[in-house]
Amino acid sequence: AALQRGTAFQLPTTAELQAAEVFLSQVAVGDDMVKFAKNGSDTVDGALKLARYATGRTLVAKCSEHPFFSTGDWFIGTTAACGGTHPEPGSRTRDFPYNDTAAIEALFTEHSGDLAAVILEPVRFTAPDPVFFARLRELCTQHGTVLVFDETVSGLKYRLCAAGPLTGVRPDLTCWGKGIGGGMPLSALTGRRDLMQLGDHARPRPGQPPLLLLSTTHGSDGASLAAMVATVGELHSTNAIPRAHAIGATLRNTLAAVLTESGLDRLVRLTGYDCFLNIETLGTERLTAPQLKALFLSETIRAGALVRGIFYSTTVHTAEHLELTAAAVRHAATVCVRALNGQNPAPIPVTAVRPL
Structure with a gap:
């Protein structure tokens, strides 16, 4: 039915609004706004760009045990597959181990004034340590660093409203992908209104150029959004x-x-x-x-x-x-x-x- 109505439109559609309402009320529970895209790399890169814009900083830290975040230079430039990347973004990326409270404290001690974002999967195979996550949340709040959960893999797998609640803390931004479209290509970035609305290029921060958060021709195509709504409904109704x-x-x-x-x-x-x-x-x-x-x-x-x-x-x-x-x-x-x-x-x- 969605294909019959069309899939790519220049302006926002009623279907996109309805999909956003479903996603925020049943999956990204507690988040204020959502931006749809097509793959996880787009939303992760968008989240980090948003964090840099909001903080005026350039350094990001990623969990070293989590194998893949993005095709962007900030991540791929730190891997063995770094061919063709610009060296600068990778040089502004730092690592930290999962569930290591001392390591995250040392990271903030050394880089707090320049740390725009911390990104990690909330859970993979190892259970999250509540002490680690409580301290991570405290440090991010204290130093104005944006905490990003990457739920590209974990979203709609561990529980319907994501794996994030297993940590006991709320991130500032969350990235979604893979399963949310029920087999159709779809990803999403969700988060706090004060951060997400900075992605509206018509409302730039005072004294700064506007931010182009995500530009995806097919980010909100009707078929994928309909698939997401149907998937969430099926997951809920069939337990x-x-x-x-x-x-x-x-x-x-x-x-x-x-x-x-x-x-x-x-x-x-x-x-x-x-x-x-x-x-x-x-x-x-x-x-x-x-x-x-x-x-x-x-x-x-x-x-x-x-x-x-x-x-x-x-x-x-x-x-x-x-x-x-x-x-x-x-x-x-x-x-x-x-x-x-x-x-x-x-x-x-x-x-x-x-x-x-």
């Missing part, structure tokens, strides 16, 4: 997120039993929340942790379960899917144990598993 967590808990328990049965549980373990399970490995003198993980994943995939290091359970996964996954992991564990015992790790025949 989908708790159901996905329950399926993940069953998967966790099943696979933990398989790993214990094979004797591999000391070296391969599942960490994180039931909705987002991470595969962690430990190394030995015979196989390093990356080598063991590579062997485990490749054999799991060969046995019919497409796993890239994370188990992401959803409501469409059935008991049969879980059984097939357990059989694939059992096969991979057998191969890994042989390799760890010095036997030929060459793949053994797969007979008990059929690919999905």
Whole structure:
């Protein structure tokens, strides 16, 4: 129906207003304003640009354990894939470890006068430490630094109104993406009104040029906004997120039993929340942790379960899917144990598993 009405318009539409009302009332609960875009990099870069504009500072700090924030030079320029980036933005980026209160205090001691923003995912696999987040919120407020939560991955996964509440604090800005569009391309930036309204280029700060926050031709296309509204409604009406967590808990328990049965549980373990399970490995003198993980994943995939290091359970996964996954992991564990015992790790025949 949205496609029939059209998708790209020069001016704001009623559909965009309705989508904003749904998003702010049911997902980004407590935030005042929203700007829609198409991918997470756009909204993250927009959040940091907004923070620099609001504070007049240029330094940003990112959590070192969180693997990806943006394609922008400020982030990519600090990685091994820094080709083609300008060196200046990356040089204005600092790292800090997750849940490390002493490290965040040291960061503010050294850079408080020039720190525009702190950005991190509220939660990934490790549970948030309330002491760390309380201190982080206190320091950001004290020094006028903008606290940004990146919920591109965690949004609509841990709970309907985001993972942020698990930390016990409220950020100033939040970035959203991936799941919010239910498969359609959509991202969003939400936050406090006093910050978000600075993105209105018709109302620049006194003595400063106007801020062009986000410019996306298709940021508010009607089909993606309709998909978001439908997705949020479906998640709410079917209690989908708790159901996905329950399926993940069953998967966790099943696979933990398989790993214990094979004797591999000391070296391969599942960490994180039931909705987002991470595969962690430990190394030995015979196989390093990356080598063991590579062997485990490749054999799991060969046995019919497409796993890239994370188990992401959803409501469409059935008991049969879980059984097939357990059989694939059992096969991979057998191969890994042989390799760890010095036997030929060459793949053994797969007979008990059929690919999905």
